[in-house]
Amino acid sequence: MTPIAMDTGALVRGLYCILPEMVVIGTAILVLLADLLLPEEGKKRLCHLSVAGVAAAILSALWLGPGKIEGFSGMIVHDGMGLFFTLTILAAALLTLMMATGYSEWEGTQKGEFYALILLSTSGMLFMAEGTDLMTVFLGLETLSIPIYCLVGFHRGRMRSLEGAMKYFLLGAFSSGFFLYGIALMYAAAGTTRIPVIASMMRDARLYGNPVFLAGIGLLLVGFAFKVSLVPFHMWTPDAYEGAPTLVTAFMGAAVKAAAFAALLRVVLLTFPAILPAMSGVLWVLAALTMTVGNFSALLQNNMKRMLAYSSIAHAGYILVGLTAGGVAGGQAVLFYVLVYAFMNLGAFGVIMLVAQREDDGYDIDNFAGIGFRYPVLGGLLSLFLVSLAGIPPTAGFVGKFYLFGAAVRSGYVGLAVLGVLNSAVSVYYYLRPVVSMYMAPAPEGIPVPRPPRSAFSFALCASAAAVLLLGVMPASALEFAERSVLSLLM
Amino acid sequence: MNGPSDFIFYAAAALTVGSAILVATLPNIIYAAVALLFAFAGVAGLYVFLSADFLAATQVLVYVGGILVLILFAVFLSNRLADVKISNPGHFHLPAAAVCLVLFGVLSYTAVSTPFAVKTAVYLPTTADIGEMLMTRYLLPFEVASVLLLAALIGAALLSRPERGTPEKADMEEGRG
Amino acid sequence: MIEPPAYLLLSAILFGIGVVGVVARRNILIILMSVEVMLNGVNVAFVAVGSYLGDATGGIFAFMVMTVAAAEAAVGLALLIALYRIRETIDITELKVLKW
Numbered sequence: 221m222t223p224i225a226m227d228t229g230a231l232v233r234g235l236y237c238i239l240p241e242m243v244v245i246g247t248a249i250l251v252l253l254a255d256l257l258l259p260e261e262g263k264k265r266l267c268h269l270s271v272a273g274v275a276a277a278i279l280s281a282l283w284l285g286p287g288k289i290e291g292f293s294g295m296i297v298h299d300g301m302g303l304f305f306t307l308t309i310l311a312a313a314l315l316t317l318m319m320a321t322g323y324s325e326w327e328g329t330q331k332g333e334f335y336a337l338i339l340l341s342t343s344g345m346l347f348m349a350e351g352t353d354l355m356t357v358f359l360g361l362e363t364l365s366i367p368i369y370c371l372v373g374f375h376r377g378r379m380r381s382l383e384g385a386m387k388y389f390l391l392g393a394f395s396s397g398f399f400l401y402g403i404a405l406m407y408a409a410a411g412t413t414r415i416p417v418i419a420s421m422m423r424d425a426r427l428y429g430n431p432v433f434l435a436g437i438g439l440l441l442v443g444f445a446f447k448v449s450l451v452p453f454h455m456w457t458p459d460a461y462e463g464a465p466t467l468v469t470a471f472m473g474a475a476v477k478a479a480a481f482a483a484l485l486r487v488v489l490l491t492f493p494a495i496l497p498a499m500s501g502v503l504w505v506l507a508a509l510t511m512t513v514g515n516f517s518a519l520l521q522n523n524m525k526r527m528l529a530y531s532s533i534a535h536a537g538y539i540l541v542g543l544t545a546g547g548v549a550g551g552q553a554v555l556f557y558v559l560v561y562a563f564m565n566l567g568a569f570g571v572i573m574l575v576a577q578r579e580d581d582g583y584d585i586d587n588f589a590g591i592g593f594r595y596p597v598l599g600g601l602l603s604l605f606l607v608s609l610a611g612i613p614p615t616a617g618f619v620g621k622f623y624l625f626g627a628a629v630r631s632g633y634v635g636l637a638v639l640g641v642l643n644s645a646v647s648v649y650y651y652l653r654p655v656v657s658m659y660m661a662p663a664p665e666g667i668p669v670p671r672p673p674r675s676a677f678s679f680a681l682c683a684s685a686a687a688v689l690l691l692g693v694m695p696a697s698a699l700e701f702a703e704r705s706v707l708s709l710l711m
Numbered sequence: 712m713n714g715p716s717d718f719i720f721y722a723a724a725a726l727t728v729g730s731a732i733l734v735a736t737l738p739n740i741i742y743a744a745v746a747l748l749f750a751f752a753g754v755a756g757l758y759v760f761l762s763a764d765f766l767a768a769t770q771v772l773v774y775v776g777g778i779l780v781l782i783l784f785a786v787f788l789s790n791r792l793a794d795v796k797i798s799n800p801g802h803f804h805l806p807a808a809a810v811c812l813v814l815f816g817v818l819s820y821t822a823v824s825t826p827f828a829v830k831t832a833v834y835l836p837t838t839a840d841i842g843e844m845l846m847t848r849y850l851l852p853f854e855v856a857s858v859l860l861l862a863a864l865i866g867a868a869l870l871s872r873p874e875r876g877t878p879e880k881a882d883m884e885e886g887r888g
Numbered sequence: 889m890i891e892p893p894a895y896l897l898l899s900a901i902l903f904g905i906g907v908v909g910v911v912a913r914r915n916i917l918i919i920l921m922s923v924e925v926m927l928n929g930v931n932v933a934f935v936a937v938g939s940y941l942g943d944a945t946g947g948i949f950a951f952m953v954m955t956v957a958a959a960e961a962a963v964g965l966a967l968l969i970a971l972y973r974i975r976e977t978i979d980i981t982e983l984k985v986l987k988w
Contacts, residue, residue: 370866
């Protein structure tokens with residue numbers, strides 16, 4: 221038996237390529253060990269440790285730069301798009317963990333497991349966003365999902381938390397089955413699971429019109445649709461979002477969506493151009509349904525968390541408009557919007573976390589009545605984030621939607637763009653309802669005093685607000701970065 | 712290789728499919744779990760038939776030895792055996808059935824129309840191959856899988872522990888348990 | 889001689905039975921078992937394709953699927969036990985604190 225030939229150079233290059241992932245996983249293990257050593261009063265250090273670890277991961281990702289590095293015999297690639305999504309996901313994780321400084325104290329999530337699970341989930345997202353083999357993408361997807369199932373059910377004495385977790389888990393496991401069967405059929409047709417190889421086989425028409433391959437890509441799409449909650453695969457979203465600890469809800473909306481869209485974008489941009497006529501029809505219908513159902517269901521909600529859950533479904537629909545448009549313009553718009561959505565979503569959840577005094581019924585819109593003038597900073601911040609979610613200038617949400625719908629028009633999907641604009645108009649109603657209630661409604665007696673935020677929490681909120689405003693007023697550099705990222709993928 | 716080997720394939724396939732149907736239809740959870748055991752065993756037999764010796768062994772170890780035991784534990788923990796409520800009938804949805812039928816039709820059509828380069832399985836031991844690939848080409852997925860298992864371990868331990876009030880009491884409970 | 893389509897057909901049948909089980913049953917444990925049947929169907933496809941292409945990828949993918957199935961089963965059953973502890977039910981239609 222000959223010994224296995226180890227290529228040390230390749231191994232080192234591979235490890236270099238996954239440096240941010242390694243930093244995040246290393247931090248998770250450190251947090252678990254420190255949890256054993258620290259006394260009960262020192263547990264808040266765990267949060268600081270996690271924040272430091274994610275910050276270090278961001279620095280290491282920046283140090284790697286946008287150059288293309290392939291690692292582990294083509295299982296993973298760090299390219300411009302990988303960098304863009306890595307930074308988006310890590311920024312979302314950083315903001316989440318900064319908010320955790322306050323949230324953990326109020327809701328009793330000051331535990332090593334909580335931070336370790338967030339960090340491990342983050343590492344899974346990074347693997348998913350940078351994976352160039354369907355095996356890496358699948359394992360990244362599961363590594364991100366399994367900790368999230370546990371985090372949703374983290375308050376295991378609260379029925380809603382467990383119920384949301386159970387529904388999310390059952391549908392997640394079910395959708396994994398579809399995702400896997402899709403991969404199996406693609407493997408049967410192509411003989412490989414490498415995304416670039418499959419893409420080149422698509423281009424020279426070896427796979428074109430192969431029914432096995434088409435069925436495989438369809439099932440893969442169903443799996444993705446569950447994860448990014450496209451209608452009609454969205455049933456779990458409101459329950460999981462409402463049941464989960466609010467911090468986890470914010471993290472799910474921002475980061476999970478970014479990771480899933482990263483992988484979807486890689487598959488779609490590389491393989492779909494060849495079969496575009498068939499697939500763009502499917503994407504068109506999914507995008508139209510998702511936007512419409514998400515927005516109209518959000519109109520009916522009285523609970524802020526549930527409303528934002530439906531709004532996140534609608535936003536997945538907007539992002540899908542960019543995917544349908546395809547090409548460089550569509551890809552660029554998707555990247556930019558995913559980044560913007562992470563900030564405005566986290567910011568909005570951050571503010572309502574402060575106003576709501578308790579999980580479950582603290583998130584009713586009535587609880588927000590009258591706080592606008594009494595607490596001007598909180599009111600102003602929440603209004604800013606909601607206005608941005610609605611897509612009103614001068615915020616980043618407006619620029620993002622402008623580019624998404626612009627890409628759709630340029631690719632000839634005028635109908636879809638019109639539908640998107642109409643949907644945005646509908647969404648203004650339910651986004652402004654809390655704002656109106658904050659400023660116009662009379663404050664009830666004994667108005668709840670918002671929780672005093674910790675300094676890191678305030679910093680996270682201000683950073684999100686600054687990002688939403690800056691990306692809205694001067695989006696040029698971020699847009700250019702997004703465009704270069706897409707080009708680096710397509711070349 | 713005609714005749715007997717074909718018969719073994721059909722027997723294993725029939726065992727697997729039959730047991731799977733029982734899993735999806737039997738009202739009694741314990742009977743369903745036992746049927747699941749036979750389905751797993753049938754799949755392991757198919758792996759042997761496909762000359763995937765290593766996977767057949769893993770199938771028995773992981774599914775029968777791990778997952779099935781876990782499921783049985785959950786059955787016993789979540790049902791008082793004296794209760795009659797252990798049975799749990801299914802109910803019939805027309806749209807769901809229609810969707811499943813369409814799905815099944817598409818899948819079986821694609822199965823039949825798949826072109827393959829090779830028409831015969833190569834009967835060679837695969838364990839060494841798989842081991843080497845896991846350490847070279849598929850090193851990264853292997854490592855990601857270990858991260859996944861770590862996460863699952865933490866999460867499962869966290870969720871199945873009873874919720875407790877004060878941490879001091881928690882430590883005592885852990886010491887006793 | 890058994891040809892590859894026979895295996896793919898078998899895997900489609902197993903997958904389909906699993907899907908029916910998930911959709912039609914209300915007991916969480918049975919749903920979990922049906923998911924396992926689905927994943928077994930997927931694995932049959934992976935192993936059969938890998939073996940007929942003479943490629944180890946299929947086998948390794950099946951191996952990874954088993955790992956994931958085990959992890960999912962562990963987390964799912966932990967959730968189930970936590971749920972049973974406060975609710976004493978494993979019937980999915982009883983999960984209606986949140987609107988379904």
